Amino acid sequence: MKNLQVGEDGKLKHLLTLEGLSREMIHRILDNAASFLNVSDRDVKKVPLLRGRSVFNLFFENSTRTRTTFEIAATRLSADIVNLNITTSSASKGESLLDTIDNLAAMAADIFVVRHGQSGAPHLIASHVQDGLHVINAGDGRHAHPTQGLLDMYTIRHFKGDFTQLRVAIVGDVLHSRVARSDIHALTTLGVPEVRVIGPLTLLPGGLDQMGVSVYTDMKKGLKDVDVVIMLRLQNERMRGALLPSPQEYFKTYGLTAEKLAVARPDAIVMHPGPMNRGVEIDSSVADGAQSVILKQVTFGIAVRMAVMSMLAAS
Amino acid sequence: MKSTIDAEALYQVLLESLRKRLQGPDLQKEPAVIGVHSGGAWIAERLHRDLKLGSPLGFLSSAFHRDDYGERGLPTSIKATSINFPVDDQHIILVDDILYTGRTIRAALNEIFDFGRPARVELAVLLDRGGRELPMQADHVGAVMPLRSHESFVLSQETSGRFALRIETR
Numbered sequence: 211m212k213n214l215q216v217g218e219d220g221k222l223k224h225l226l227t228l229e230g231l232s233r234e235m236i237h238r239i240l241d242n243a244a245s246f247l248n249v250s251d252r253d254v255k256k257v258p259l260l261r262g263r264s265v266f267n268l269f270f271e272n273s274t275r276t277r278t279t280f281e282i283a284a285t286r287l288s289a290d291i292v293n294l295n296i297t298t299s300s301a302s303k304g305e306s307l308l309d310t311i312d313n314l315a316a317m318a319a320d321i322f323v324v325r326h327g328q329s330g331a332p333h334l335i336a337s338h339v340q341d342g343l344h345v346i347n348a349g350d351g352r353h354a355h356p357t358q359g360l361l362d363m364y365t366i367r368h369f370k371g372d373f374t375q376l377r378v379a380i381v382g383d384v385l386h387s388r389v390a391r392s393d394i395h396a397l398t399t400l401g402v403p404e405v406r407v408i409g410p411l412t413l414l415p416g417g418l419d420q421m422g423v424s425v426y427t428d429m430k431k432g433l434k435d436v437d438v439v440i441m442l443r444l445q446n447e448r449m450r451g452a453l454l455p456s457p458q459e460y461f462k463t464y465g466l467t468a469e470k471l472a473v474a475r476p477d478a479i480v481m482h483p484g485p486m487n488r489g490v491e492i493d494s495s496v497a498d499g500a501q502s503v504i505l506k507q508v509t510f511g512i513a514v515r516m517a518v519m520s521m522l523a524a525s
Numbered sequence: 526m527k528s529t530i531d532a533e534a535l536y537q538v539l540l541e542s543l544r545k546r547l548q549g550p551d552l553q554k555e556p557a558v559i560g561v562h563s564g565g566a567w568i569a570e571r572l573h574r575d576l577k578l579g580s581p582l583g584f585l586s587s588a589f590h591r592d593d594y595g596e597r598g599l600p601t602s603i604k605a606t607s608i609n610f611p612v613d614d615q616h617i618i619l620v621d622d623i624l625y626t627g628r629t630i631r632a633a634l635n636e637i638f639d640f641g642r643p644a645r646v647e648l649a650v651l652l653d654r655g656g657r658e659l660p661m662q663a664d665h666v667g668a669v670m671p672l673r674s675h676e677s678f679v680l681s682q683e684t685s686g687r688f689a690l691r692i693e694t695r
Contacts, residue, residue, distance in 0.1 A: 221598065245586060245605035253612075254639040257589035259599075524598025 214336050221525035224336040224345040225518050227354040228395040236396060240364050242517035243510070249286055250512070259520045260289035263320040267293045268310075269348070270326040275484065276348055276358075279508070280323045283515035289321075289523075307331065308338050315343060320523060322346070329353035344522040352388055357518060358483050359392030361511040363400060365503055366438055368510065369479050373400040379432055379474075380423075381408045382442035382464060382491050385415045389483045390442055398422045408432035409464060412453045429463065429470050436474045441466055441482045444491045457490045467493040471501065479503045532680065532688035535651050535667030536568070540575055542665040543618065543649060547576065555580035556616040556647070561633050562586050562604040564622030564680040568651055571686060572620060581610035587632035612641030618665075622680045624650040627661030652678060652690070 215231065217223045222235065249257055265284040267277050277293065284291045296310065314322070321344045324332040329351030336345040349355040370376055378397055384390045384407050397405050398421070405423040407414060418425050426432030433439065444460060454460050466480065480492075480502045488494045496502060547555070557580045560569025566584045573582045585606040588599060619633060630648060637643060649665035654672045672678065675695045682688055 242599060242603055245588070245603040248605060248607075249589075252639045253641050257639070258635075259589055259594055520599055524594060 214333065217525060219525075222518070222521045223525050224332075225356050225522065226333050226336055226345065226347045228356045228359045228392045228399070229354070231356075231396075231399065233399050233401070236360070236363060236400060239360055239514070239517050239521065240367055242521060243360075243364055243513040246286075246513040246516040246520075247510070249516070250509075256286055256288050258288045260284065260287035260320075260523050263289045263523055264318060265289045265291045265321045265323060265519065266314055266317075266319040267291065267323045267348075268296055268314070268325070269294070270296045270324070270331070271349070272297065273325055273349065276325065277323075279511050280346075280348060280357075280515055283512050283519060284321075286512070287516055287519055289519070292319075307334070311335050311338060315339060319343065321519060323348050325349045327351055344525070346518060346522065349388055352386055352391070354392050355388040355483075356392050357511070357515055358389050359396045360518070361507055361514040362389075362393050362440065362481060362483070363396050364510045364514050365479075365481060365507050368506070369503060370437055373397070373402050376402050376438060377404040377406070377436040377475075378402055378438040378440065379406040379408055379426075379436045380440045380442065381429070381432070381466065383413045383444050384409055384418070384442065385413045386445060387442045390440075393440060394421050394423055406432050406436065410454070410460075429466075430473050433470060433474045437478055439466065439471065439474060439478055439480045441480065441486075441492050443483065443485065444487055446487075457487075461490055461493075465489070465491055465493060466496050468495050468499065471496055477501075481507055484508070530670070530678075530690040530692070532651065532690035535690070536571070536688055539568075539649060539651055539665055539667040540572060543572060543576060546647070546665065552616075554616070556618045556645075557581045557583065557610060558618045558620060559583040559585055559608065559637065561619070561621040561629060564651075565620045566604075567680075567682045567688070568622060568649075569618075569620040572618075572649070583608040583610065585633055585636045587629050587636055590632035590635040592628060592632070606636060608637070608640050612637060612643050614642070614644045617643045617646045618649050619646050620649045622651050623678050624648070624653045624661070624663050624666075625656050627657050627659035630661045631659055651680070651688070654678060 215224050215226055267280055269277050281291055323346045325348040332345050332347035332350050347354055347356055380390050406426055407423050408426045482504045486492055486497055555578050558569045558573045560566035562584055586603050588603045647664040650663045651667040653663055653666050653669045677693050679691050679693055
């Protein structure tokens, strides 16, 4: 298959998935993100790299938080930003996805940030648009959420430095999580020797061992001696789908409490992509505790998205 | 084709010029020093040490303000700007290795102004190679040495801290 993401000149053209992205490219994105980090501390919280360019936020699925972080990143790069809530406009009038895209491209867009309920939709758009137009996947179905994966890697690199000595556990609803998939691809590419997933069998997909991860159903065994704990959000709709007995029951077995976290390394960090369900997958004392880096993830997320956009717009 | 130039001699000229400047009667307090990554940062660091300055030292990347971003994109890796002192009303010596078109300095000035409004900025460069495309000139220069457009100077720093300059022909 043709590599849609990276051009023959080695430059990033689209960001659709972390699967297949090289270790060098991931580090390059993280390095660039580091230099964007202090832009928000300046008198002028803006750099002019994307001045005169247009970023279109196409959210076929609602996500105020993710949309806002892309909006802030684009604004700090001085781009013009157009937010389209497609669920309430053309798609509901019966227009096809690619017709919508053609119309928006005719309005001189430079970057499309796409969130879609169907896996593969951003890929379809990227293969359809003309040269010079770039697509960022902001989450598609259960497939991928590459900017979240990158900001998670940025967070781990910031606090832990070397990836090649780490034990990382991903806890919760891996089955429905595009974040988990993106994290697993990135962690293995970056050389993390031990990636674990922990959760009830009803929420773990098949084929995990082929992705190079080990599977645990027991929290305390899975968290033993890990350096990084990535908690996943338990989506409310799953609780109704007979996959779980009840939120209380889930919290008892898989909720991250101080007691369960105690078996991890004492300097382990706790991450969560948000939004959190306190008292379901994570206890408040851990979410607000000294080992939590959840709010740092949000800050790093802006810098990572600035890095991705500025690399795309330059290719 | 490659040839080398005595970069240390140029550095000494630049150092002397700045030493003289620091004795200037109009100087109320020591100026801060900011070096442009990478070559300018090495020189700034050494100047700051050799001049025994107690004023702040900073580094900047001109990458965010370059006017050729559209054609060249971001450099493979950007070294972050670190100006960890108030720029407002500060007297600044901006240091770079080679002064050529003036575009890097234009971008570097913009970068500084993102942090505040300095009282005054003076430019110190190891080498002025001519070929200006913008109205920029240095206040302190190690040497003026015009080059043809297909030639370029490449600065390197040895582990001892000493500088080496060579001319590369494309």
